[in-house]
Amino acid sequence: DTAVSQTPKYLVTQMGNDKSIKCEQNLGHDTMYWYKQDSKKFLKIMFSYNNKELIINETVPNRFSPKSPDKAHLNLHINSLELGDSAVYFCASSQGQGFGELFFGEGSRLTVL
Amino acid sequence: SQQGEEDPQALSIQEGENATMNCSYKTSINNLQWYRQNSGRGLVHLILIRSNEREKHSGRLRVTLDTSKKSSSLLITASRAADTASYFCVSSGSARQLTFGSGTQLTVLP
Numbered sequence: 379d380t381a382v383s384q385t386p387k388y389l390v391t392q393m394g395n396d397k398s399i400k401c402e403q404n405l406g407h408d409t410m411y412w413y414k415q416d417s418k419k420f421l422k423i424m425f426s427y428n429n430k431e432l433i434i435n436e437t438v439p440n441r442f443s444p445k446s447p448d449k450a451h452l453n454l455h456i457n458s459l460e461l462g463d464s465a466v467y468f469c470a471s472s473q474g475q476g477f478g479e480l481f482f483g484e485g486s487r488l489t490v491l
Numbered sequence: 492s493q494q495g496e497e498d499p500q501a502l503s504i505q506e507g508e509n510a511t512m513n514c515s516y517k518t519s520i521n522n523l524q525w526y527r528q529n530s531g532r533g534l535v536h537l538i539l540i541r542s543n544e545r546e547k548h549s550g551r552l553r554v555t556l557d558t559s560k561k562s563s564s565l566l567i568t569a570s571r572a573a574d575t576a577s578y579f580c581v582s583s584g585s586a587r588q589l590t591f592g593s594g595t596q597l598t599v600l601p
Binding site: 382413418419420421422423468470477478479480481482483484485 | 521522524526528531532533534535536539577579581583589590591593594596
């Protein structure tokens with residue numbers, strides 16, 4: 379059983395398109411996150427939801443919109459994709475709001491052509 | 492937010508040797524964690540050390556924390572080829588978020 383699963387694992391698309399990445403966790407955690415890892419492996423938090431409520435929203439373009447239908451799911455929708463959006467996006471979850479262990483998904487590599 | 496910074500950025504050692512990685516952070520913390528990331532995979536939690544702890548062990552891992560210097564170190568003893576990965580320190584402060592460094596790439600040569 380995969381604890382944090384995200385799909386798709388790979389996504390190749392053209393500039394200007396809209397795409398979504400889905401994430402689900404079966405750990406019963408109440409907090410979920412989206413992180414972006416760039417080509418230099420720097421990992422930056424984008425969003426965090428606690429019990430479906432947005433608690434962290436870092437400086438991310440409005441083209442990125444997270445949606446949490448329930449506390450086990452946190453999806454990421456990206457509009458009007460740009461070349462600079464190419465990266466690996468990681469979903470993670472934790473119990474509580476950010477002081478404990480994070481459980482990561484395997485990542486979704488987005489390539490914008 | 493201010494991220495932690497690992498040092499060195501890359502480390503290459505022979506199997507059986509010890510590997511030491513350092514991490515510095517800038518704000519006060521509740522705890523500091525170390526994660527490993529194998530190539531093409533997600534991050535995996537290794538160990539957490541609380542701000543009131545100075546040293547912690549887990550198997551071949553030893554973590555130290557010096558809050559006066561805002562630094563931590565991760566020691567992997569008797570390294571194996573399977574330890575080849577990127578290692579990240581993560582500081583957790585009052586901002587209710589985990590702030591990552593850019594990682595140390597460890598290569599263990601057989």
